[in-house]
Amino acid sequence: MLNIVFAGGTYRAINPFRSFLKRDDLKIQFAVFMPGYDDEIKYCNELAELAEAHSIEYIVSEGITSDIIRKIESIQPDVIIGGGVWRSMVPSECFKIPKYGWIGLHNSGLPEYRGWAGINWYILNGEKEFVTRMVQTDEGLDSGPLVADEKGNLLEYRLDIDNEDHLSDIIEQFNPILVKAYNDLIDLLIAKKIKFIEQDDSMASYTCHRGPDDGEIDWSWSAKDIFNFIRAQAPPCPGAFSFYKNQKFIITRAIIPENCDIYVGRITGKVVKRHPSGEVDILTGDGSIRLFEIIVDGNQTKPGNFLNSIRQSLGYNPRKAIAALEERIRDLENKLSTEGNIS
Numbered sequence: 129m130l131n132i133v134f135a136g137g138t139y140r141a142i143n144p145f146r147s148f149l150k151r152d153d154l155k156i157q158f159a160v161f162m163p164g165y166d167d168e169i170k171y172c173n174e175l176a177e178l179a180e181a182h183s184i185e186y187i188v189s190e191g192i193t194s195d196i197i198r199k200i201e202s203i204q205p206d207v208i209i210g211g212g213v214w215r216s217m218v219p220s221e222c223f224k225i226p227k228y229g230w231i232g233l234h235n236s237g238l239p240e241y242r243g244w245a246g247i248n249w250y251i252l253n254g255e256k257e258f259v260t261r262m263v264q265t266d267e268g269l270d271s272g273p274l275v276a277d278e279k280g281n282l283l284e285y286r287l288d289i290d291n292e293d294h295l296s297d298i299i300e301q302f303n304p305i306l307v308k309a310y311n312d313l314i315d316l317l318i319a320k321k322i323k324f325i326e327q328d329d330s331m332a333s334y335t336c337h338r339g340p341d342d343g344e345i346d347w348s349w350s351a352k353d354i355f356n357f358i359r360a361q362a363p364p365c366p367g368a369f370s371f372y373k374n375q376k377f378i379i380t381r382a383i384i385p386e387n388c389d390i391y392v393g394r395i396t397g398k399v400v401k402r403h404p405s406g407e408v409d410i411l412t413g414d415g416s417i418r419l420f421e422i423i424v425d426g427n428q429t430k431p432g433n434f435l436n437s438i439r440q441s442l443g444y445n446p447r448k449a450i451a452a453l454e455e456r457i458r459d460l461e462n463k464l465s466t467e468g469n470i471s
Contacts, residue, residue, distance in 0.1 A: 130154040130318050133200055133208045135192075136232070137162030139171050139364065141212025143303055144310040148209075149182055151311075153318055157203045159186035160196055162214055167364070171212075191216040200225050207231055207317060210265065211310060220267050228317060230265040231275060233309050236335075237261055237284065239327040242270040243335035247298065251360035254352065256290040258298065260305075262313055264324055269334070273324035277316055280323060285309050292355075294362040294381055340366035343378075347397030347442060351384045351415035358382045358417070367423065370397070371444040372435055380428070381421040385409060388416045397442040399435050406430030410442060 134145060134156050141161070148156060159179050163172045172188060179186040189196060197219060200208070208222060210232025223229045235246030237259030250258045262283035266272035275283045285305050289298060316322040343361050345354055345368050358368045358379050367378035391400070394411055401409035401416075408431035409416045419431040435442075 130207070130314065131157050131203070131205045133158045133160070133203065133205045133226070135160040135162075135208055135210055135230070136212030136214055137164050137172050137175065138168050138213040139299070140306060142171060142174055143307045144209075144211040145175055145178060147307045147311055148314070149178065151314065154314060156182075156184050157205055158199060159184055160192070161186060161188050162190060162212075162216075163188055164213070164215075192219055192222055197221050197225075209310065209313075218265060223265060223267075228264070228322065229272075231262060231313060232265065233260055233283075233285075233306065233313075234263045234270055235260060236270075238263055238270055238274060239329065239332040241335050242332055244337040245335060247302075248295070248338055248360045248365065249335045251289055251295070251298070251356055254356055256288070258287045258289045258302070260285050260309065262309060271327060271329070271332075273326050275313065275316070276323045276325050278321040278323055280325065282325070283309060283312055283316075292359075292383060294359040295365060296363055299364070343368045344444075345370045345379075345442075347410065348413045351412040351417055354412050354417050355382060355384050370442040372440060372442055374445060375424070377434060378423040379419055379421070380423060382417050382419050385416060385418045395441055399438045399440055399442070402432050402435070402438065406432040408432055408435045 130153065132148075132154055134148065136145075145159075148154060159175070161172050161175045161179075163169050176186060176188065187196065200222065205226045207226045207228040208230040210230055214232070218230060236242070236250070238261050240259075241249060246260075247258055262275035263270065264272045264275060277283075285308070287298065287302055287305060293301070313322075338361075343366060345357060347354070347370070349357070359382070361368045362380050367380055369376055369378045371377070388409070389400075391411060396411055396413055398411045399408060400411050403409075408419045410419065419435075421428060422431050422434060423429075424434050
């Protein structure tokens with residue numbers, strides 16, 4: 129019987145955790161669930177409900193506290209499984225307590241793409257495959273030994289992303305791979321055929337954190353780059369965005385249209401075609417992008433309902449924003465002078 133502690137959160141933790149509950153050759157002695165961001169708490173709640181249904185002791189925490197470390201010390205598990213996402217620093221004590229340390233599936237083909245938002249950066253960079261590898265965590269940034277079988281074959285998994293699929297599609301395709309990866313790990317641990325291979329640091333590359341503010345589109349980019357930018361940040365991520373008449377909107381689904389018109393008079397970001405079905409074509413640096421779905425003020429709508437003029441270009445215009453603000457101030461001043469107050 130393999131004794132484990134499970135630690136993790138977000139949607140990526142659900143299916144691996146659920147699959148572990150179906151196995152009779154391991155015991156989840158304790159679980160630590162990360163609540164995550166506001167839109168991720170539902171996944172933490174689902175993990176907690178699963179744990180309660182199977183009488184598994186758990187705690188919800190954004191970090192590994194001294195109390196959690198003491199609990200793990202009292203359990204002395206064989207391994208801590210990092211399932212899903214864990215965003216805070218893990219104290220080195222956690223690596224030393226279990227026989228096999230803390231092991232999880234990293235969102236990249238380490239030592240490449242060490243860091244954050246691996247799957248997003250793979251799509252953004254136009255990679256043909258998304259690669260993930262199982263790794264034993266250490267004190268460095270994703271620098272721990274890679275997990276392999278006794279013959280030295282890495283626990284590595286690949287998914288084709290050289291297509292038109294957006295992030296939610298890719299996540300759905302990857303879910304069964306994710307479950308297989310973690311159960312492959314459990315099988316190796318139970319069979320005691322696991323092997324650890326040090327990473328080649330000379331091959332390392334790194335990715336930086338991506339946040340909601342990093343999603344603004346530059347319409348002078350190529351159509352391919354903009355398309356990858358959109359699909360890499362589609363839901364469940366905050367989304368790639370632009371501005372129309374200085375109002376922000378988020379693009380959730382788009383394509384590169386076939387046989388697009390050739391523009392010898394080109395203004396990047398210009399609305400050039402509004403389709404009867406609601407799609408809208410926007411000029412890029414070398415072609416165009418067709419927008420299928422957007423979000424405005426939190427509401428999903430067809431692009432044609434919002435982008436209602438081919439006289440307009442997308443993007444934030446500081447000059448127009450200042451002019452609009454000055455006009456608003458003049459309106460308020462006029463109201464104050466005529467009514468004696470500003471309501």
